[in-house]
Amino acid sequence: MSTQMQDAPTAEPTSAYSRYSIIKRQNDRVPFDPDKIRIAVSKAFIATEGEHGLSSNRVREQIQRIVDDVVMVIERRLPSGGAVHIEDIQDQVELSLMRLGEHTVARAYVLYREKHAQSRDHAGGRLDANAGTPLLVTRNGQQQPLDLSWFRGLIREACSGLADVDPEGIEREALKNLYQGVDYKDIVPAAIMTARAYVEKEPNYSQVCARLLLEQLRAEALGFLGIAEQASARDMETLYAKALPAYIAKGIELELLAPDLAEFDLEKLGAALIPERDFQFQFLGLQTLYDRYFIHSGKIRFELPQIFYMRVAMGLAIKEDDRNARAIEFYEVLSRLDYMTSTPTLFNAGTRRPQLSSCYLTTVPDDLEGIYSAIKDNALLSKWAGGLGNDWTPVRALGAHIKGTNGESQGVVPFLKVVNDTAVAVNQGGKRKGAVCAYLETWHLDIEEFLELRKNTGDDRRRAHDMNTAHWIPDLFMERVFEDKDWTLFSPSDVPDLHDLTGLAFKTRYEEYERQTASGELKLFKRLPAKVMWRKMLSMLFETGHPWITFKDACNLRSPQQHVGVVHSSNLCTEITLNTSPDEIAVCNLGSVNLVQHINADGSMDTEKLRRTVRTAVRMLDNVIDINYYAVPQAQRSNSRHRPVGLGLMGFQDALYKAGISYSSDAAVDFADQTMEQISYFALEASSDLAAERGQYETYKGSLWDQGILPIDSIQLLGAARGNDYLKQSTSQTLNWAPLREKIKQQGMRNSNVMAIAPTATIANIIGVSASIEPTYQNLYVKSNLSGEFTVINPWLVNALKAEGLWDDVMVNDLKYYNGSVQKIDRIPAELKARFATSFEMSPRWLVEAGSRRQKWLDQAQSLNLYIAEADGKKLDVTYKMAWLLGLKTTYYLRAMGATSAEKSTVAQGELNAVQTTQQAPQVTASVAAPVPSACSIDDPDCEACQ
Structure with a gap:
């Protein structure tokens, strides 16, 4: 070892990692030693920078960061210890090098790996899954041969109906990750780890991973409930109906579920469960549910996905007159992924302490x-x-x-x-x-x-x-x-x-x-x-x-409730605008329509489906108010008097992709306007109809609703106070609002406030769509959260490139090199570069203008993040003044990228993410985005309070 290597910073002593082992390519296991990572990476740096390069503080720091990154990933994935395949370690090293911008070193490392792989192939060192002695697995303390037909069938089922996935390849590579005597419970995780490595090349592998995870969930839950030790997806056609009553009984017995759930017609509800909807999940979504949402006893999750949705639906229907029919109605919109309630509701609906509300002011x-x-x-x-x-x-x-x-x-x-x-x-x-x-x-x-x-x-x-x-x-x-x-x-x-x-x-x-x-x-x-x-x-x-x-x-x-108080602040995520006082703590209950689910194949809105979804959603939100557990009396007093709810949306970027619209365009601004107008119309209609059925909220008299002033009309009140010079908000409309005004005049409103667009950070990941109204952050990146690391690739981009005959391994590597940006990849057509520009590659003007158009229809506000590349005082000044002039109520995080990060791939045709005040369309430019900002998203698991 060189002197420089001896002087390199050292990781924790190897003994600290004694709970970890490495599976080598011949299925033997050796202790995990972080210093071996350091040696391999050092060799890659020597290959590119020479022996003297290791004396550089920068190189030494980079090597240490890579070692730390790999160790962190292992500890996150296997907090209690376990075995990791050597190729997974090497994949993480390569990923870390690319993240740190050490592309030349990464190439040297890749060549080093390939050279050694060829040497092993030449020497006959690569494992043939169908050759040699049978692989023994340990189950219930006994060793037995792995049932290859079961293993093969498991993978075939996970790949069924998915295009461009290779079940034979998954089987072959997964077997390499196993070793003699491996615990039976580690078989499925090995297949998952294999499939997830292919996600960057084909997004459908994310669904393969989710389906493999379902096998693990079924065994865990059904075994705990005493129904079956193991079950296939086909078995669930009959087992789901049996599992629901067993789950309810066990949850009540363990004092985790409300005893009232046993009063539902569980046979009827069990028959309403749709097992094939389990196959809608992406891996990130299902893993997030498993880790943080499913009801569990100790460390055993005994709640399966469709039972999870039904538990939430039952919890929200518990006070309905026809609770069984309403539970099925609520289950349908949840399980079809047309609408999703907020995280507190998902956590606590149907439990003994149903704290379902998201925000308190x-x-x-x-x-x-x-x-x-x-x-x-x-x-x-x-x-x-x-x-x-x-x-x-x-x-x-x-x-x-x-x-x-x-x-x-x-x-x-x-x-x-x-x-x-x-x-x-x-x-x-x-x-x-x-x-x-x-x-x-x-x-x-x-x-x-x-x-x-x-x-x-x-x-x-x-x-x-x-x-x-x-x-x-x-x-x-x-x-x-x-x-x-x-x-x-x-x-x-x-x-x-x-x-x-x-x-x-x-x-x-x-x-x-x-x-x-x-x-x-x-x-x-x-x-x-x-x-x-x-x-x-x-x-x-x-x-x-x-x-x-x-x-x-x-x-x-613009507050409908200005006759009874003042809005003194917003909430944690800036979308709630409700009155507060020493006697009242404002409460808001949130949920979001999945917009992309309501867009037809031709890009038009399925208005009738949207109306049905919104009506059901508003009813669910209104139910929360009466079911909710209130930790303090001021919150219950406020919520009971005013009954505010906050219906929002998510999947806006996906809806634009489906409609073939670039976020940075007048068409996108119009799309934001028209979609929000329809959601607003249907939401206000639903609340008014609930008022006819259940009664008006207590403080309705004197409100803007009572005066015939809807959100679109309240812009005039703001303009009268400011003067026209300081308000440039559009008041255009496309629907006939007169009948709705008359309906509200006759029936009143059930809720003081009806709409608010929350960040939807976690629930969007559960559903597998873009969060809230956010633009795409990157087209290919790694998302880290409490459940591990997940490769995220934009499936809309992949499908568009496939249609052009451009999707291949070279394109994958290009996307990696440019950190998920398509702007510098010459063979991608200009139209696709515009459509798939990422958040830092568009003018913040488009975010503000789309936000302004949505804001005119909202009685509350929206969580609007602003992305500004190469941020400076002038850009911030123009952007935030524009936000005020265009009538926005609030803004949320500023996600800025400094010039040093942007400089790498800025191209000649225009400034990166330039702030524009004119009406001309922005030029599409390129950037390599900085690490994912620590904001209210699943990338920062500590900040998801709203959703």
């Missing part, structure tokens, strides 16, 4: 007892899987007088530190970390320190690294930014009424307080140019991702 009062009561409420709500939005604006600022002690306040920030630590300490049912977002209005005297809460430098006692923050910006501030005027900061203890004022009333009172600072009546304040504050807000947003930008007046002036 609170206002924190300005007294010590109230502050700590609010923190206690956070803990109780978080315990049962709720995402939190806290309005902290009423709390007095740093330096404000405290009458009771005759002292000075320490301001908001020290309390936010406690909120941060509470969210970490009280996780959501043991399933994910607590998640909270603090909101502060832009006139609060602590706003500048609030800006820096997420910084990694400074006094850590005044930092909150684990919580989210957001601005609550009045229109007056934005006007002052545009007009280059000053802005004044106050302590709310001096100006308490500003918290509840909006629009012109806020402007009048704010200006009066400014005059009081000039006269000396108000002494605690700070004045600075509004543009200076705006620049600080944007620079901190770019640096830390926080605070998010949300707009107070758009949320309030």
Whole structure:
């Protein structure tokens, strides 16, 4: 070993990995030793950079990162230990090299592997699955030959009906991953690991993996329920009906399910289960359900996919008059993947403690007892899987007088530190970390320190690294930014009424307080140019991702409930806009229509199917309000009075693909407008019809609904307060809304609020569609979550390339090299490059304009992420001003990519992801995206509180 290699950083001692072993190519096992990875990678670097290259700190750091990456993957996949095939280790090394941009070294490593593979073939070292002694497996402590006919049949069943998959290849390669005496329970995982390696070449292998996983699930669940030790997909045609009553009985016995479920007609419901719908899953979706959603006892999951959907349906139908018929209706929309409820509902429907709501919004009062009561409420709500939005604006600022002690306040920030630590300490049912977002209005005297809460430098006692923050910006501030005027900061203890004022009333009172600072009546304040504050807000947003930008007046002036209160904040994911007060904690119940399921083959909308789905979905959401477990009384009081729900959508990008539309186009903006208009129409119609059946919500009288003002009409209220110069939102419509207005006039509304577009992070992965309204992040990448690592490839791109005769191994390698971007692959037609441009390859203008068109139909808001490549102050300034001018209520994460990441593949025909303010279509340009941003998505399993 060279001197340089001896000096290289060392991993943990090999003994730390004694629970792991490596399966070599002749099926023998050896202990896992991370240093062997280091040696192999070092040789690859030597082959490209020479022996002296290992003395470079950069190279040494890269080698260590690769070793760490591989070890992390193994530990995530096999937390309790186990065996990994040598080729899987080498695949991970190759993947890590590519991720780190070491493409030349990766090629050397690939050549090294190929050379050794040829040597083994020449020497007869490659295993022939049909030759030699039979493979022995251990089952119930006894060794017996592997039943190859069963193994072959298992793989054939998993591949049945799927194009371009090779069952013989899976069988051959899977057998290489087995060794003499392997435990029987490791047979199916070996086949899964083999099939998942092919996903990058053919997306259908993801379904193969899911179907193989089903074999494992069936054996685990049916064995636990005493129905069968093993079952094929065909067996489930009869076994599902038997499994449902056994599952209900066992769940009630273990005190995991509500006893009321036994009162359903389980024979009728069991007959309604459709076993073949198990085959709809992608691997990521089914594995996520298995790891985190299925009911389990100890570590044994005894809930199968169709029973899971039926359990949720039964839990939501439990108070219906005809509960069996409604349960089947709800099961149908869930199991067909036409609609999906939010994560808390999936977790808890039908259980003994049905906390089904997604979001809670609170206002924190300005007294010590109230502050700590609010923190206690956070803990109780978080315990049962709720995402939190806290309005902290009423709390007095740093330096404000405290009458009771005759002292000075320490301001908001020290309390936010406690909120941060509470969210970490009280996780959501043991399933994910607590998640909270603090909101502060832009006139609060602590706003500048609030800006820096997420910084990694400074006094850590005044930092909150684990919580989210957001601005609550009045229109007056934005006007002052545009007009280059000053802005004044106050302590709310001096100006308490500003918290509840909006629009012109806020402007009048704010200006009066400014005059009081000039006269000396108000002494605690700070004045600075509004543009200076705006620049600080944007620079901190770019640096830390926080605070998010949300707009107070758009949320309030368009709120249907402004007659009974004020919207003081949004929620954790910025899509909920409900009133809060010391007596009421706003609650919202979420679910999302799978838009792509309602698009016909010709790209048109199946409006009748959409209407049916939306009507059923709104009914399910309304049921949540009466079934829900409320951890605090203020939440129950608010939800019972106003009955808000939030119906959203997901699969928007997939719907565009199916319709043949590029996200970066006027056609996509129109598509967003028209699809949201139809969802809005059907959702409002459904709520009104529920009002006729069940009664209006308590505070309906005096609401905008009661005044005949629908969401599209409320834009005029915002425009009247702002003036036309500061609102450029479209008010066009294609449907005849007059009959619906008349229906609402006659029947009223069941729900104060009906629509909100949530991130749908996890449930979109379960269904296997693009999240929410998000553009494609990359066309080929690896997604890491608590369930392991999953290759994700865009099946729409693969099918389009197949149709052009362009899909081959070279194309796969090109996509890998360009990190999922198609822009620099010359043989791909320009039309496909435009259609399959990724999130950082489009102007954020298109995201904002599509968001504006959706926003006009929504009575709440939407979780709108903004992607900006080569982000700088000018781009941020234009983008966020555009968001305000176009009438958006809120924005969510800024996902920015620095110039160093983008530089690698920027091409000559235009600037990467340029911000545009004109109506011309953006040029399609290329980028290699940075690592997946840590945002509210399954890529960050700690941040999925909404969905």
